[in-house]
Amino acid sequence: MKILQNEKYIGDALLQKTVTVGFLTKKRVKNEGHLPQYYVENSHEAIIPKELFLQVQEEIHRRSNIHTGEGKNKRIYSSKYALSAITFCGDCGDIYRRTYWNIHGRKEFVWRCVTRIEQGPEVCKNRTVKEDELYGAVMTAINKLLAGGNNMIKTLEENIHAVIGETTEYQISEINNLLEEKQKDLIKLANKSQDYEHLADEIDELRDKRQTLLVEDASLSCENERIDELIEFIRKNKFRTLEYDDKLVRKIIQRVTVYEEHFVIAFKSGIEMEI
Numbered sequence: 025m026k027i028l029q030n031e032k033y034i035g036d037a038l039l040q041k042t043v044t045v046g047f048l049t050k051k052r053v054k055n056e057g058h059l060p061q062y063y064v065e066n067s068h069e070a071i072i073p074k075e076l077f078l079q080v081q082e083e084i085h086r087r088s089n090i091h092t093g094e095g096k097n098k099r100i101y102s103s104k105y106a107l108s109a110i111t112f113c114g115d116c117g118d119i120y121r122r123t124y125w126n127i128h129g130r131k132e133f134v135w136r137c138v139t140r141i142e143q144g145p146e147v148c149k150n151r152t153v154k155e156d157e158l159y160g161a162v163m164t165a166i167n168k169l170l171a172g173g174n175n176m177i178k179t180l181e182e183n184i185h186a187v188i189g190e191t192t193e194y195q196i197s198e199i200n201n202l203l204e205e206k207q208k209d210l211i212k213l214a215n216k217s218q219d220y221e222h223l224a225d226e227i228d229e230l231r232d233k234r235q236t237l238l239v240e241d242a243s244l245s246c247e248n249e250r251i252d253e254l255i256e257f258i259r260k261n262k263f264r265t266l267e268y269d270d271k272l273v274r275k276i277i278q279r280v281t282v283y284e285e286h287f288v289i290a291f292k293s294g295i296e297m298e299i
């Protein structure tokens with residue numbers, strides 16, 4: 025996390041991140057307000073492109089929003105099976121976990137709501153799904169998508185967002201101009217040993233605003249990329265019937281929700297299907 029969130033990798037630097045506190049011991053600690061911090065943009069060449077850095081920030085944000093039953097935040101975003109992290113209970117919202125039943129000494133793989141496993145049917149009654157049925161539902165959705173052929177491609181193309189709209193671009197350049205001015209003013213005040221706290225606050229606010237705009241934009245570009253991938257996939261496979269494949273599912277499926285009588289399969293493109 026330290027590396028992923030360190031702005032030095034995109035060529036910006038936060039000065040005074042650590043300060044020496046013990047004069048004799050030369051002990052350095054994280055600067056938590058002992059000294060003013062000053063954030064310098066483009067202070068050296070970027071190691072990681074800004075866009076990639078922002079995509080990572082977006083992914084960190086997405087993962088921090090994944091919660092499972094009882095406020096627990098489990099490590100469910102990377103997993104052995106493609107469906108482990110993305111199959112949810114339509115009843116209580118918890119995740120579905122792969123487990124097995126022993127039937128006459130033979131293992132049968134099934135998927136069950138974690139709340140139901142851990143707290144019993146009084147808390148969540150949602151059903152146990154046989155693995156074959158779950159995989160079948162996902163493949164029915166994928167094959168329906170392929171059967172949609174060119175019409176499906178057209179629908180997807182309509183979902184592609186305009187990225188860095190003129191307004192966003194304009195807003196960002198306005199903020200950049202303001203920032204440049206305010207940073208100059210701040211240095212002037214600092215050199216005259218005058219109080220510059222209010223200016224530093226304004227600068228922080230402007231940066232937050234710009235960061236929000238950039239992250240929104242990066243997230244739209246990511247979505248577009250996923251839509252493009254799905255279009256490409258349909259073009260290559262239209263009218264074919266595919267078999268279950270973990271790799272394929274990881275690539276194009278966003279989320280599966282289990283209900284009493286049906287499944288909802290969401291693709292990484294905004295398209296949802298009831299199966």
Ligand SMILES: [Zn+2]
Binds near residue numbers: 139
């Ligand atoms: Zn449940």
